Amino acid sequence: MKRDIILCGVGGQGILSIATVIGYAAVESDLYLKQAEVHGMSQRGGDVQSHFRISDKEIFSDLIPFGGADMIISVEPMESLRYLPYLSQNGWVITNDKPFNNIVNYPELEEIHAQIKKIDNHILINADDIAKEIGSPRSMNMVMIGAAAKHLGIEFSSLIDGIKFIFGKKGEEMVNLNIKALEAGKAFAEKFSK
Amino acid sequence: MEKLLFLGDEALAQGAIDAGMSGIYAYPGTPSTEILEHVQKSKVAQERNIHREWSANEKTAAESSLGMSYAGKRTMVCMKHVGLNVAADCFMNSAITGANGGAIVAVADDPSMHSSQNEQDSRIFAKFAMVPTFEPSNQQECYDMVFHAFEMSEKHQIPIMMRLTTRLSHSRSGVVTKSILAENELKLPKDSRQFVLLPAIARRRYKMLLDNQVKFEQESEMSPFNKYIDGKDKSKGIIACGIAYNYLMENYQDKECPYPILKISQYPLPRKQVEKITSECDEILILEEGAPMIEEMLKGYLNNSLNIKGRLDGTLPRDGELNPNLVKQAITGQKTEMNLIPEEVKGRPPQFCKGCGHIDVYTSLNEVMAEYGDGHVLADIGCYTLAALPPFEAINSCVDMGASITMAKGAADAGLFPSIAVIGDSTFTHSGMTGLSDAVIEKTNMVVIISDNSTTGMTGGQNSHALDRLVGICEGLGVEKDHITRINPLPKNREAMAELMRKEIAYNGVSVIIPTRECVQTLKRKLTKK
Numbered sequence: 012m013k014r015d016i017i018l019c020g021v022g023g024q025g026i027l028s029i030a031t032v033i034g035y036a037a038v039e040s041d042l043y044l045k046q047a048e049v050h051g052m053s054q055r056g057g058d059v060q061s062h063f064r065i066s067d068k069e070i071f072s073d074l075i076p077f078g079g080a081d082m083i084i085s086v087e088p089m090e091s092l093r094y095l096p097y098l099s100q101n102g103w104v105i106t107n108d109k110p111f112n113n114i115v116n117y118p119e120l121e122e123i124h125a126q127i128k129k130i131d132n133h134i135l136i137n138a139d140d141i142a143k144e145i146g147s148p149r150s151m152n153m154v155m156i157g158a159a160a161k162h163l164g165i166e167f168s169s170l171i172d173g174i175k176f177i178f179g180k181k182g183e184e185m186v187n188l189n190i191k192a193l194e195a196g197k198a199f200a201e202k203f204s205k
Numbered sequence: 206m207e208k209l210l211f212l213g214d215e216a217l218a219q220g221a222i223d224a225g226m227s228g229i230y231a232y233p234g235t236p237s238t239e240i241l242e243h244v245q246k247s248k249v250a251q252e253r254n255i256h257r258e259w260s261a262n263e264k265t266a267a268e269s270s271l272g273m274s275y276a277g278k279r280t281m282v283c284m285k286h287v288g289l290n291v292a293a294d295c296f297m298n299s300a301i302t303g304a305n306g307g308a309i310v311a312v313a314d315d316p317s318m319h320s321s322q323n324e325q326d327s328r329i330f331a332k333f334a335m336v337p338t339f340e341p342s343n344q345q346e347c348y349d350m351v352f353h354a355f356e357m358s359e360k361h362q363i364p365i366m367m368r369l370t371t372r373l374s375h376s377r378s379g380v381v382t383k384s385i386l387a388e389n390e391l392k393l394p395k396d397s398r399q400f401v402l403l404p405a406i407a408r409r410r411y412k413m414l415l416d417n418q419v420k421f422e423q424e425s426e427m428s429p430f431n432k433y434i435d436g437k438d439k440s441k442g443i444i445a446c447g448i449a450y451n452y453l454m455e456n457y458q459d460k461e462c463p464y465p466i467l468k469i470s471q472y473p474l475p476r477k478q479v480e481k482i483t484s485e486c487d488e489i490l491i492l493e494e495g496a497p498m499i500e501e502m503l504k505g506y507l508n509n510s511l512n513i514k515g516r517l518d519g520t521l522p523r524d525g526e527l528n529p530n531l532v533k534q535a536i537t538g539q540k541t542e543m544n545l546i547p548e549e550v551k552g553r554p555p556q557f558c559k560g561c562g563h564i565d566v567y568t569s570l571n572e573v574m575a576e577y578g579d580g581h582v583l584a585d586i587g588c589y590t591l592a593a594l595p596p597f598e599a600i601n602s603c604v605d606m607g608a609s610i611t612m613a614k615g616a617a618d619a620g621l622f623p624s625i626a627v628i629g630d631s632t633f634t635h636s637g638m639t640g641l642s643d644a645v646i647e648k649t650n651m652v653v654i655i656s657d658n659s660t661t662g663m664t665g666g667q668n669s670h671a672l673d674r675l676v677g678i679c680e681g682l683g684v685e686k687d688h689i690t691r692i693n694p695l696p697k698n699r700e701a702m703a704e705l706m707r708k709e710i711a712y713n714g715v716s717v718i719i720p721t722r723e724c725v726q727t728l729k730r731k732l733t734k735k
């Protein structure tokens with residue numbers, strides 16, 4: 012079992028909370044983990060990425076090789092395309108469809124969506140709306156994990172444990188909302204694949 | 206024994222705490238910042254009252270750390286690679302004084318310049334100073350090496366460099382920890398003149414440093430962190446340093462590497478192992494993150510003996526960080542096939558945060574400078590450097606911490622008018638003050654704008670030594686009271702700020718304008734904490 016995942020988005024969108032939840036679940040499942048983050052300069056509204064690797068064997072490189080990622084999980088559609096050089100032949104692109112438009116030359120959204128749809132294995136999800144519907148707009152990241160859950164190689168229950176661990180301090184309601192977001196993402200992905 | 210998830214920086218910090226460190230000194234700088242921050246978060250550090258405050262700059266940090274070593278305790282100073290330039294005077298000379306309590310100089314390099322002005326390789330600095338260096342390849346080694354480094358530092362009375370690079374500093378992985386050691390007792394050096402570098406003493410101690418090189422080499426030859434892994438195919442031998450070893454092994458996950466490998470994680474180079482691999486193999490591929498240091502050493506100037514491949518002959522790129530694909534290509538000649546980035550994808554450079562006070566400062570400044578034309582603003586390093594990019598394109602320089610004031614002075618000396626310096630509050634107390642003193646002494650005709658967001662913003666909001674002290678400092682340095690002005694950089698004050706700038710430009714002498722408003726990020730954090 013080995014999963015190499017590129018997590019990406021725009022600085023401030025909180026991609027690291029995705030890493031933390033999956034990371035907790037991975038460690039609980041006795042997997043090895045390496046996660047290279049980006050700090051500093053690029054956090055100020057610039058593009059951010061994290062190389063996230065889990066495996067049942069020792070992991071050497073902190074960076075995922077180009078052409079080696081099993082999955083790109085992106086909380087922003089244009090950003091999901093920036094890391095295509097990392098994606099493997101049969102890799103998955105799982106991305107939020109809602110743009111984060113903070114540049115003057117942001118392309119037409121249809122063009123971005125069209126590029127994403129060219130990728131064989133993709134899930135385009137309106138994670139912001141789904142999170143809003145369940146009454147927790149800030150849980151968009153958990154919706155994204157839910158959408159990716161099937162391909163993560165980790166038990167769904169471990170992901171729920173991860174959420175309990177990370178949000179436990181903030182009270183039961185926060186935990187439940189985030190679990191709901193996770194489940195909603197999963198449900199969407201199941202329908203999407205059909 | 207416990208297994209915890211740590212960044213390379215955090216593993217290093219935890220190792221230091223567990224190895225009985227009594228003090229850590231640093232000035233923030235990506236990718237080294239999290240080392241001291243980890244100690245600040247540690248309960249044990251609190252219980253033991255380990256020194257863990259930020260210093261004004263890397264030089265003061267290095268000197269304080271040396272002082273703690275002088276007093277017999279284990280200590281670490283941390284910085285980013287360019288910080289070592291600032292601390293270089295202390296660093297070079299501390300190789301000659303040597304250490305008393307275990308002393309580690311942790312330097313995080315930033316190959317590919319993810320958040321830096323250059324990609325200088327600190328191993329070269331260590332070689333220059335003749336100081337032994339550890340270069341961990343993973344988070345566990347970051348942790349374990351600290352114990353060895355402190356021991357070796359005390360055994361040979363020498364500071365030890367710990368060299369990290371971005372991808373290790375900022376990558377997280379499981380680390381098994383050990384039980385914690387006691388701190389050293391206060392104990393002065395046996396030789397009361399060890400730290401007195403008068404020429405006569407310095408000459409003697411320098412000879413000792415030279416003599417000790419043999420011992421350092423022996424330590425490297427015996428080091429558990431340097432590894433010789435034999436291979437059947439001697440057509441090629443591979444020397445892989447630090448994190449480059451991981452990129453190599455990434456390519457041999459499921460199969461054995463046919464070539465002999467020498468993993469280097471401790472310097473000076475282990476001579477015996479290097480002699481072995483170079484004599485046994487027809488060709489040597491050198492994988493090192495940063496400069497081609499070992500490559501140059503082995504090649505020699507005339508390049509007339511060994512068949513060496515690496516960054517100098519184009520087998521690997523001369524600049525930038527390595528990765529598994531580049532290493533694969535260097536070994537097999539195979540390029541990785543990969544998808545292209547679609548044309549639709551546009552660059553997304555970092556930007557000022559919404560509501561940032563720097564925005565107001567630059568809006569006013571641009572309005573005023575439009576009256577004089579381009580090329581008058583010498584700036585510095587921090588969030589406010591983002592004004593080099595559109596939409597502001599307001600600044601004309603960013604070289605090293607503090608260089609705004611001194612370059613503006615030099616330009617004014619050359620006749621540039623107006624000559625404007627823009628510097629941040631933390632950068633000002635880092636190395637702007639001395640330059641301002643120069644300008645005051647000569648009554649240079651210039652305007653210094655200290656854009657004060659009351660924090661060290663660029664690196665994540667560490668305490669700023671300038672907090673509430675800027676006016677006092679400027680007065681103390683001799684700037685005339687009437688020409689030190691604080692103003693709140695709010696959109697509604699933009700016109701007033703522009704007027705103030707015009708007025709101070711008209712004054713023939715040193716003026717300091719201090720727009721002061723807290724960073725929106727630190728403010729937000731404070732408000733959510735409440």
Ligand SMILES: Cc1ncc(C[n+]2csc(CCOP(=O)(O)OP(=O)(O)O)c2C)c(N)n1
Nearest residue numbers: 234288586587588629630631632661662663
């Ligand atoms: C010698 C050196 N040390 C540290 C750094 C890293 N660094 C760059 S900017 C900066 C902080 C600047 O803070 P401040 O001047 O207050 O400006 P702000 O980012 O808050 O606007 C630091 C620590 C560096 N580039 N060079």
